[in-house]
Amino acid sequence: MIASLLIAFAAGAASALMFASIISGALISLLLFYLAPLPLMVAALGWGPVTAAIGGIAAGTSLGLLFGMPYLAAFVFTVALPAWWLGHLALLGRPVTAEVPGVNGAAATPPVVEWYPVGRILLWTAGFAAFTTMGALLTLGTDGDTIVSALRRALTRILGSRGGAGDSEQVINALVTIAPAAAAIVAIMTLTLNLWLAGRIIVTSGRLNRPWPELKSAALPPMTMVALCLAVALSFMGGLIGIFSQIFTSALMMAYALTGFAALHTLTMGMKSRVMVLGLTYAMVLVLGWPILTMVGLGLADAFFGFRQRFLARKPPSSTAA
Known part of the structure; x- marks a missing residue:
């Protein structure tokens, strides 16, 4: 118990310091800010979600006392809550009994655990990315016009002194349009990366209390396609509904x-x-960016036509491993 508390406070302190480093304005602080959920996720996967919850509460309280309530709320909803819940889901399993012949003909039920599907964890990650992005935008205003105006003013201050007036105006208009969706994409990618890194760290330490998941078999629930179609349709609407629908669309497309x-x-x-x-x-996606659309298309096509299932059904059993 004492060891778990020490781990919780250490993880919370590390996460809070990484989160608060953004105040310095240094370039390295941006990387630390995005990695802020990592210590709490490590604590959740290695020592249990309760440990991560204690660390998150301690870190959030400290940030609130030092910097005010906005920092506490931002840390809790963008770092502590996703780290705790995703860590909880990653360790969530239920026993599945499979009858096999036992001694003297009696049935024996070996302990088999069905773990929470990776695809559903990915969907939760997309949900957290969308809701935290929407929450950040709501701090700028409560309607679409106010949010767009606030984004335009902020980008004008940053880019207004660069280039000609006409060029700057066009760039600012483009950035205002794509900024909410881009923020959601960054959020889902950083949350996914943090969870994967935390899992690899705990696997290396030997503390992961579940088998490493088969990531190449990850599939989103079928109703995700319906949600994506609805989000795409609503994204053509104006105002707050259109902005929020664009955020959901980008998060689900990244999933x-x-x-x-x-x-x-x-x-x-x-x-x-x-x-x-x-x-x-991977190199083309990281360097150019736009080839990610090919991966979106492949993911959608696989969801429609089941390419992976058909491929694995044709492969011999010995070659499907790995």
């Missing part, structure tokens, strides 16, 4: 992009040039 990467890892199994194909794909 499908991640399942597209999972499909690519599956479909390239057995290829001699698999490493080169995967490396080139």
Whole structure:
């Protein structure tokens, strides 16, 4: 118990320091800010969600006392709550009994645990990314025009002194349009990366109380497609509904992009040039950015047509491992 409390306070202190480092304005502080959920996720996966909750409460309280309530609220809803809940879901499992013949014909039920699906964890991550982005925008105003005006003023202060007036106006208009969606994309990517890093750290330490999940089999629930279609339709509306729908659309599309990467890892199994194909794909996405749309398309196509299931059904059992 004492050890868990020490881990909780240490994780909370590290997370709070990383979160508060953004105040310095240094470039490295941006990286630390995005990695702020990592210590709490490590605590959740290695020592349990309760440990992460204690650390998050302690960190949030400290930030509130030092910097005020806005920092406390921002930390709790963007760092502590996602870290605790995603860590809880990653360790969530239920026993599944499978009858097998036992001694003297009696049935024996070996302990089998069905873990919370990775695809549903990914959907929760997209939800957190969307809601935290919407919460951040609501601090700028409570209607679409006010939010757009606030974003325009902020971007004008940053870019107003660069280039000609006409060029700056066009750039600012474009950035105001894509800023909410881009913020949601950054949020889901950083949350996903933090959870993956936390899992790898705990696996290395030997404290992960579940098998490492089969990430290339991750699939979103079928109703996600319905939610995406609804979000796309509502994104053409104006005002607050249109902005929030664009945020949901971008978050869900990034979730499908991640399942597209999972499909690519599956479909390239057995290829001699698999490493080169995967490396080139990741490099193009990181450097150019726009090829991520290909992964979105692959994820959507896989959800419609079940490419991975068909591929694995054709493969011999010995070659489906890994």
